[in-house]
Structures are given as structure tokens and as C-alpha cells.
Amino acid sequence: MTAIRVVPSILSADLARLGAQVDEVIAAGATVIHFDVMDGHFVPPITVGPVVLAALRAHVGDAIDIDVHLMIERPERQVADFAAAGATGITFHAEATPHIAYTVNLIREQGCRAGVAVCPATAATVFGETSLDLALVMTVNPGWGGQAYIPGSDAKVAQARALAASAIVQVDGGIDVATAPAVVAAGATLLVAGSAVFGSEDPAAAYKAIVAAAGA
């Protein structure tokens, strides 16, 4: 997955119409859907879990990549359930477990792409210390959609790109037509966008505008 892709996050979707909302962005060309899981501990809000993931997987079929972002404590305890529910990739936070390599291995054993995420205050160095398939640089503090991109995050993206040479570098938070070019220039290839897509009157058009801005 070295091509640049814009990844709509369902966090900002109308969850009463989740299937229809996802259909709109898939029709516009999206092949990866971002699924944010929050536990009320690692981050204050609580969102959705494996039951909703299984419903989404059944709705979209096997061709769509569902990119699960776990913002939960002790993610290793939940990996099997999210894999069974249909995750393509599972990304967990380096701050949420003392067992990073163990959790990466567990995710891979379940047949999923293993991602490691860091919050803005966490150094990118972890990306150079562990084998991983995806390095997620949070460009806002995790927990809420609609926050502003933290200026200078592109420097950390470049660090991640250099440290995790064979991994996908993903960004998440405040990505829109204005911020996409800098993160792409710094080496990100998976660009999560929540409110910039589903907060729009026309999610398909908004998705396509970010794709164009990213040169994807």
C-alpha cells in the first residue's frame, strides 16, 4: 500500500446511517475505511466496538480495507475480537501497553496488518524500535474529531518515514485540503479524514477534493 490514499473516518459519519454513509465514499473511490475505537480510559469518549465492526464488514464485503484504530488501554486483550469481526488492519497506541512487540505479533498472527500509533507528545523513535506494518502519526490528540491539525506535525511524519522505512506511514487528525499536501510531502501515504469528509454536506465531493489536494 504505497499509493497515497485518503481514508474516511466513520467517527464523523451519521452512525444511524452508517452503511449509506460508507457507500457514498466507496462510490467516490474510497477503498479504505477508518474505524475509531475509544474505551473511555485511554481517551475520555467511548465509541464503537466489534459488534458494529462486524456489521460494517458484512455491509461492505471483503474488497474494502477496514482500518481499525484502537484508542484503548491494553489493546492486546481485544485484538482477537477485532480480527474476528473483520478488521483488515489493527493499529494500537504505543502509550497504551507495555507489550508493543507482543501486540504487533498477535495482530499479525490474526492475519491483520499491524500498526503502531503515537500521540503528539510521544516521540517517533518507537517506530524504529519495533517491527510494524504501519506507523500512525497522530496529528491531533486522540479522542475527538474536528480538531485542528497540530502545526509542525509534518516534521514528525518525516521522522516516521525515515525510521519505519518499510512501513506505511499514516496520519490522523485535522487532515483536509489545506493540510494534506504537507503530510504527503513529508512521506505519509494513508491520510485519515473524518470531519473534512463526513462533516461536509456532500461527503463524496469532499473526499474527492482531499484526494485531489493530496495528489492521490
Ligand code: DX5
Ligand atoms: C481522533 C480519531 C480520528 C478522527 C479524525 O482521535 O482518531 O480518526 O476521526 O477526525 P478529523 O479528521 O475530524 O480530525
Ligand code: ZN
Ligand atoms: Zn483514528
